[in-house]
Structures are given as structure tokens and as C-alpha cells.
Amino acid sequence: MRSITTFHLQYAHRFYQFQGEAQYLHGHTGTLTIEVEDSINEGVNMVYPCNEIKKVAWDVLRNFDHALILRKDDPLLPAILEVYDRQGIRKGHRLNTMKGEAFRTDLAVAYPDCRLVVTKDTMTVEGMIMIVHELLKDKLPIAKLTFVSGDNTASECFKPEADIERCPLCGISLDKEGKCPKCGWQKGKEQE
Numbered sequence: 001m002r003s004i005t006t007f008h009l010q011y012a013h014r015f016y017q018f019q020g021e022a023q024y025l026h027g028h029t030g031t032l033t034i035e036v037e038d039s040i041n042e043g044v045n046m047v048y049p050c051n052e053i054k055k056v057a058w059d060v061l062r063n064f065d066h067a068l069i070l071r072k073d074d075p076l077l078p079a080i081l082e083v084y085d086r087q088g089i090r091k092g093h094r095l096n097t098m099k100g101e102a103f104r105t106d107l108a109v110a111y112p113d114c115r116l117v118v119t120k121d122t123m124t125v126e127g128m129i130m131i132v133h134e135l136l137k138d139k140l141p142i143a144k145l146t147f148v149s150g151d152n153t154a155s156e157c158f159k160p161e162a163d164i165e166r167c168p169l170c171g172i173s174l175d176k177e178g179k180c181p182k183c184g185w186q187k188g189k190e191q192e
């Protein structure tokens with residue numbers, strides 16, 4: 001069965017060298033739907049709690065919210081960084097606190113201090129699905145991702161890769177030591 005969570009990301013981007021209006025910098029509210037598939041976790045009668053999917057995903061995906069997403073060869077990139085430098089906000093600002101965890105994959109690099117994500121390929125809805133899958137495939141058993149942005153939608157099904165052991169009391173992933181980070185349940189210990 002699947003647990004399904006949806007959330008929204010607000011971002012600016014452009015399709016560098018695309019022959020059309022999308023080559024101009026513009027913004028979207030993108031809607032990402034994550035479908036997680038596993039057996040029903042008997043103790044809690046859930047696949048995975050949706051608020052926990054959101055928490056795990058949001059830790060990294062927050063990098064795309066109120067952010068600028070540019071392809072690595074886009075000449076806007078050095079131009080914008082130069083302005084951020086001059087303004088003193090490239091390395092952060094004391095009120096820029098809603099930051100994601102910095103990440104670097106083959107497809108994208110996040111710079112949370114200046115709310116920038118630099119991508120290998122143009123950030124289309126299809127590109128976003130590949131980036132998100134790369135970031136979350138080891139953290140959640142992802143069966144399907146859908147990303148809607150403006151008039152564009154892309155969707156892809158995956159074979160869940162993450163092998164996750166869940167707490168029988170609250171349904172979230174156990175840590176490396178087999179302990180639940182939420183309630184402290186410990187795998188292998190006699191439970192009261």
C-alpha cells in the first residue's frame with residue numbers, strides 16, 4: 001500500500017537557451033507529491049506517517065523553496081552572485097533561517113546560505129523529479145513522484161530502493177542503532 005504526501009515549493013528559474021518565454025527569469029509555485037510504498041506497519045496500521053514523509057523530505061527540499069534554481073552554465077549565475085556579494089547576502093543573512101540541509105549530488109548542488117540551487121540540466125518538471133529521487137531514494141521507499149509547476153506536470157514510478165525498518169509504535173524510520181528517534185523504542189530489546 002502507499003502513503004501519499006503533497007507539498008509546495010516556491011522558486012524562480014529559467015530555461016537558459018530555450019527558444020521561448022521560459023528563457024526569461026520567472027517564478028512558480030511547484031507542487032510535489034511523494035508516494036511511499038511498503039507493507040502496512042502492523043503496530044500503527046500505516047505504511048509511513050505522512051507528516052514524517054514531509055519532515056524527512058522537507059529537510060532537503062527546503063533548499064528549493066524561496067530559492068533561485070539555475071543551470072550551472074547559465075551566465076546569470078555569476079551575475080547574481082556578484083550582486084549578492086556586493087549586498088553582503090551571499091554567505092547568508094541573520095534572518096535567512098528557514099534553510100535546508102546543504103546537499104551535492106551529480107544532478108544538483110544546494111547553497112542554502114544564499115538560497116540557490118545549481119543544476120546540471122535545465123530544471124524542468126522532469127528534471128526536478130530526477131533530482132528529488134536522487135536526494136530521497138535512500139531515505140524513503142519512493143514508489144512515485146509527481147511534480148506540477150505552472151502548466152507542466154511530470155510523473156515517474158520507481159521501484160522503492162530504501163529498505164526501512166519502522167518503529168512499531170509510531171511508524172517512523174529507526175536510526176542506525178535500531179532505535180526510534182521519536183519514542184525511543186529499541187529493536188531487539190524486550191519491550192514492556
Ligand SMILES: [Zn+2]
Nearest residue numbers: 013022026028
Ligand atoms: Zn518555469
Ligand SMILES: [Zn+2]
Nearest residue numbers: 167170180183
Ligand atoms: Zn517510535
